[in-house]
Amino acid sequence: MPVPDLPGNLIPKHSPEESWLKSAVARLCQLENERFPGSQPVSFGIRDLLKLENQDFWVCEKSDGVRVLLFVLFDETEGQRVFLIDRHNTYREIIGLFFPHHENPMMPLRNTIIDGELVIDVDPRMGRETLRFLVFDCLVVDDQNVMSRPLDKRYGKLNLWFYKPFQKMIRDHRHVAESHPFEIKVKEIRSAYNVEQVFNMDIPALQHGNDGLIYTSVNSPYSPGTDSNVIKWKPPSENSIDFKLVLRFPSIPTDSTRPDFSAKPVFLLHVWCGDQNGVPRYEQYDEMHVDDNEWERMKESGEQYDDRIVEVHWDSKVTAWRMMRFRDDKPNGNHKSVVENIITSIAEGVEKETLLSRSNLIRTAWKTRQGAAGASAPAATAGNAPARSHLPPPPLPPSRVSAPSAPAPPTPIAAPVARPSQSIPKANVRYGPLQVSKWSKVAGPTSVLGFMR
Numbered sequence: 001m002p003v004p005d006l007p008g009n010l011i012p013k014h015s016p017e018e019s020w021l022k023s024a025v026a027r028l029c030q031l032e033n034e035r036f037p038g039s040q041p042v043s044f045g046i047r048d049l050l051k052l053e054n055q056d057f058w059v060c061e062k063s064d065g066v067r068v069l070l071f072v073l074f075d076e077t078e079g080q081r082v083f084l085i086d087r088h089n090t091y092r093e094i095i096g097l098f099f100p101h102h103e104n105p106m107m108p109l110r111n112t113i114i115d116g117e118l119v120i121d122v123d124p125r126m127g128r129e130t131l132r133f134l135v136f137d138c139l140v141v142d143d144q145n146v147m148s149r150p151l152d153k154r155y156g157k158l159n160l161w162f163y164k165p166f167q168k169m170i171r172d173h174r175h176v177a178e179s180h181p182f183e184i185k186v187k188e189i190r191s192a193y194n195v196e197q198v199f200n201m202d203i204p205a206l207q208h209g210n211d212g213l214i215y216t217s218v219n220s221p222y223s224p225g226t227d228s229n230v231i232k233w234k235p236p237s238e239n240s241i242d243f244k245l246v247l248r249f250p251s252i253p254t255d256s257t258r259p260d261f262s263a264k265p266v267f268l269l270h271v272w273c274g275d276q277n278g279v280p281r282y283e284q285y286d287e288m289h290v291d292d293n294e295w296e297r298m299k300e301s302g303e304q305y306d307d308r309i310v311e312v313h314w315d316s317k318v319t320a321w322r323m324m325r326f327r328d329d330k331p332n333g334n335h336k337s338v339v340e341n342i343i344t345s346i347a348e349g350v351e352k353e354t355l356l357s358r359s360n361l362i363r364t365a366w367k368t369r370q371g372a373a374g375a376s377a378p379a380a381t382a383g384n385a386p387a388r389s390h391l392p393p394p395p396l397p398p399s400r401v402s403a404p405s406a407p408a409p410p411t412p413i414a415a416p417v418a419r420p421s422q423s424i425p426k427a428n429v430r431y432g433p434l435q436v437s438k439w440s441k442v443a444g445p446t447s448v449l450g451f452m453r
Contacts, residue, residue, distance in 0.1 A: 008092030
């Protein structure tokens, strides 16, 4: 499946406008730095099976697209502007989009940051390509930072405050969508124990490429950077790593100081070890296998391969890394610590069948936690009103009290019931007392037109 190019007008790097936008995003997200504020998943390992049983997780398919944040910027003088932020932390302004406010659709939605993935959906019958933005989380909605809220609350805000007003606008004014550079949809998310439905229903219905699964903790906050509560699963044979590719050519036989660019080079994979004084630091990690036919195709393509981020997978047949594609959407390869986790994930090999076989255990543990939470929840009236069993019964209406044949013993006076101190709100009397109906069973005559009531 094709991977989309990002739409929009690029904000010049290191320009005053870009600096102002980055500071605005950092302020909205309450961050001390101006880095890309999106969260990054960790790779799935055998240990995470137990994690799915001990905590509530949601699961969805992992789209094969380009990860971006949608930034809706609102200013009282300039109105609403919309930007895409990629993982390079570059900004592109999107023209033609408008997001209405959830309370008043005539007013614009205020500052909002939405997490999602841009994909190209291909209609299987017509072959028509549609650029779509699949949203699955939010950091800020209508000037409210929701990063500290659990996922279910963030997902609710995403739907009610962002997506539904926008969807209604499109439904009521279909011509508006003609100027939109892409469509917007909310990604389907399910409970972790319903992973079989993701495999059997969600993934087969996709019109874009799939890259595995994403598990996200329901009760954890949104955390920028690598987040152990966001876990990506891939079949072990499809687990991949992003390295920087470095080509090293042999020297010309007659001159050891000059490289022979016609000869097949060594394809070195360098791993990112973080930044040092703002400069990415890399170390040689391994080699990538390229056969002679691949090398000929590389030369014919005219592409630059040296010094680019590439995605590779482990080919057990040749026991070496093989190239899958370029990852120009990433500023760096995977960090060294992430690489080690991915290799552990490949070695442990959690297959699809293993995930499915643990679904019942995950469901049982989930339901048990829900039951325990319900049992420990305080009663709705606790601390708010006295128990009804402590109140004296109301007196019977006069018409229902039969005359006693003998004097009844004096009724002991009940002790006053302690009530919590409450201030009774004042209310203006707008109506008189209700009129007593002569047909009431507790008032009026005992017989009507000769019939006993």
